[in-house]
Amino acid sequence: MDINIFRRKKKIVVSVLTEKKVKETPVRCQSCGNLIKYEDLKENLKVCPYCGYHFRMTISERINLIADSGTFSEIDTEIKTVDMLDFKDLLTYKERIKQTKKETGLDCAVITGKAKIGGFNTAVGVFAFEFIGGSLGSATGEKLTRLIEYAKKRKLPLIIVFSSGGERIQEGIYSLMQVAKTIQAVDSFKKSGGLFIPILTNPSYCGTAAIAMTGSIIIAEKGSSIGISGPRITKEVAKQNIPDKLKQAESLLQNGFLDIVVDRYLLKATIIQFLKHYNRRAI
Amino acid sequence: MDINIFRRKKKIVVSVLTEKKVKETPVRCQSCGNLIKYEDLKENLKVCPYCGYHFRMTISERINLIADSGTFSEIDTEIKTVDMLDFKDLLTYKERIKQTKKETGLDCAVITGKAKIGGFNTAVGVFAFEFIGGSLGSATGEKLTRLIEYAKKRKLPLIIVFSSGGERIQEGIYSLMQVAKTIQAVDSFKKSGGLFIPILTNPSYCGTAAIAMTGSIIIAEKGSSIGISGPRITKEVAKQNIPDKLKQAESLLQNGFLDIVVDRYLLKATIIQFLKHYNRRAI
């Protein structure tokens, strides 16, 4: 266990495994250390066959996992990430957007649309961790807000899969404001009778986790790390050592903040269960 | 300190000092053990001049403390306590009501009415601990509910001074139901924009304390004991020792359940402060 924590600490920003990257070489499980053939891992929904560790999924794997085959259709594709502050860290933000787009084919850290899940019509959003750590920028916030309003207008259940390090620093205050904007949109959707099921996956931090916490029913994938701050910020500001365990989905469940923690292979079935109940409303 | 706790444990139902009872003999302070002349104690708002311990007040002393002189006028005087279950413990309930009435001149554990406080019109309720431990019976619940509706109708701030051991066991389920009935009335009053300031005095337990906890702004007198259960029930059902300190107003303040803990001599001034603010509403 200590060894795992050590390993995780060393590579804080864990990348998302894609076929392109690792098809040829076997993957080492971060949790148990076993070597797994990429094909086997993919077959097993990217869950380690030895220890059950949940590897990150790409956005398309995630959509395939949740939506009924071929039913997902994207909306608001015209919304794209831009640099508005002339931001620069190790790279200019403009360059970072360009590179990320080239690598992932995405314009934004979230894809939104409609899909059938178990035959039920839903509004679906999925975070792409591969797009700058799934961080919340203006485009992300705008797409989420429009998705929520889309769900509200069409009276669709809303499912959002979170996978995000938090606010997009490169967009400064605009990023922070997206938290408020999205939380308000969720609240208005819920007040209208809408069902919002956030799915928290590994990791869900800061403002995006706060958005997820406003869900009607809150589901997290097994072993996901969830908290007010990611590991770097925690190290920077906390005066005490905060055990990794406290940020695991299982602890949050015990502390009263999650409804259900599921294994990935049960995720879709669990969502369908709630969609069924929602569909059988009496009034 | 240990000595005090021991003393308190021995006399769990602390009586209310009245002139009739103790005018001639000096009173021993439960907290510091000093002897005090009754006249001096009365002069000092029944606060021990040596240690600041707050003795219980009779209902009329309490009204005099809070209401502007001569402004209190009672309502719903026709509502009287009756025995509906043919209840009997060491005494029949009928006999207990009769005796209590004779001793206190009261028909119910609460007196309700209107009064000016610092010149502001208010609806006021005061619990009489001397009436069967200020316990909540049907008549009590009905008078509280009517007072709350009186305040709602006339848009008056509502001040209720609590001093109660909890539900009136002798009225069985009817007593328990008064908790729900009163909480509902408070909620409806608050939703209409009403200001409800409960004053918790020593002691405030069980259902009556729960009612008080729904206040807009919650004030307690220094040193008051407040909790989900009185000492006897706590002893009966708790599997662990619960320190007296945890039920003291000061602890509840720290644990986030009270707005203000006041010395008795500042109580009226504090209430007036809020009435002033309430009266200067902008909208």
Added chain:
Amino acid sequence: MKYLLPFEKSLKPLYKELEEKKKNWETTNNIEEKIQQELKKIYNNLTAYQIAQIARHPDRPNTTDYINALFEDFIELHGDKKSGDDPSIIAGMGSFKGTTVAVIGSRKGNTLKDMILCNHGMIKPEGFRKIARIVNLASTTFKSPIITFIDTPGAFVSKESEKKGQIEAVSEPILALFKAKVPIAAVIIGEGISLGALSMSIADKIIMLKYSFFSVISPEGGASILYNDRKKSEELASSLKFTAANLFNAGIVDKIVNEPIGGAHRNKEKVIKATGDAINNELETLLKENEKQLKTNRIEKYKKIGIYAD
């Protein structure tokens, strides 16, 4: 019979004889008849305190039994989203005769480990807050009727609970249930004591099992306060008028579910089915009513409770 109640002692030799006969493959008709007659004798003259003992029988069908038998696709929800998750409250969404319902119940636990985890059914602040949360979810989102199962010795009294605000938390489900714009049926299945039971009992219809009780205080606690003597529990129990029959007469309870001679634990399946039928009957009527009217009627009903001279 795993566990005989104190007033059932006279059955002990009969049950022993029954077992003996069964072991020897002898006919048991005769002895079974005798047991029935003895049970009848006992159960036709039960005191209030004896009813409380039946209500607390460890083999009595409990919330989990009702949930398993009566609801399809039940899925449990956890946590109050504020301070914790109380295992003594089980809550979730299920299907009742094809309609989605929210189910909320108190849970004492079957095994010793569960009993400790559930604090023997005593509700923590996070339990009360969980009830309120699920009630709001049912009212706002799922627009589904709420069914509560009550079997609790009351609010948990402990250091931790006082710190977390038992005194505040207890009013949250009461307010949520008053506010709910959906039909509510409360079912008292075992013991229902004090604020713990009250917090789940605010309903359009209260159903009560014949040998359950609903009381302002436990007979033991009441005796300790009023007599300063726990041994007077039996005497006090009768005074408290807490049985289903008492409360039906008082107009607090709307429907009594019958139990066989010998109590629900002697025929679980039948009692659970009868309870399901009673719930169904009430819900059918309630679902026809306008939701706003439902809420107004509920508030009016509670406003009228109380007997006083005026």
Added chain:
Amino acid sequence: MKYLLPFEKSLKPLYKELEEKKKNWETTNNIEEKIQQELKKIYNNLTAYQIAQIARHPDRPNTTDYINALFEDFIELHGDKKSGDDPSIIAGMGSFKGTTVAVIGSRKGNTLKDMILCNHGMIKPEGFRKIARIVNLASTTFKSPIITFIDTPGAFVSKESEKKGQIEAVSEPILALFKAKVPIAAVIIGEGISLGALSMSIADKIIMLKYSFFSVISPEGGASILYNDRKKSEELASSLKFTAANLFNAGIVDKIVNEPIGGAHRNKEKVIKATGDAINNELETLLKENEKQLKTNRIEKYKKIGIYAD
């Protein structure tokens, strides 16, 4: 001068000289003039990171200073009624130019003891919940405008805080402020970082002191994430565009309160008065608006924030 900022070092000999002269009863006009000139030189060319340092100056007027100077009959309220009382949030009712207002602010503490008690202004879950409670009280009961004072390094990060649900609590004031049917003015008086600051900043009008900052992350935290090097804070600070001037240009901030050369701590009284005037100006306009319209406008305003291509 108790405490000079690193970039004010050139003032040290001048202040020393000033004190010397004062001690010897000599005239100080000349040296005071010199100090002013040096200050002007420094303050006319401040970097973003230097502004952050001024914003964090220990002698800078803080929430308590503003409350004491601007509100009559202020009475502090305590607790969130759920899980605790966070001293890092001060909240209560007061009178502002004859009108009742709810005042809510973050507090870093003046003495070392206070600083520890207040966690240096880092807000606990019970702090966020206290904000939400007082906002609701102002909106439902007192119908009074809400004025917030923001000076916080953010949400408190600790074991206890994660357990008590920092992640959930932080959204409560945001929702309460959006919902409030009364005018809201937020005043950023010092540092305003991350979700902690955001939670108090949802307002009809945001007022910001010239040398305060409002940022998605502290420059140190940001540098640690983006450069893996805390020392790049100064560089990152400029990128973050977090000063009053930046945010006014971005349309996030509605009004800047000017500060004298040398910062607010060099003329507390004047700055506090100017802040009071700015609040008064905004409230006067807001109080004329319809409360429902106010709320709708507020929601619309935030919905529009964000820059993207479409």
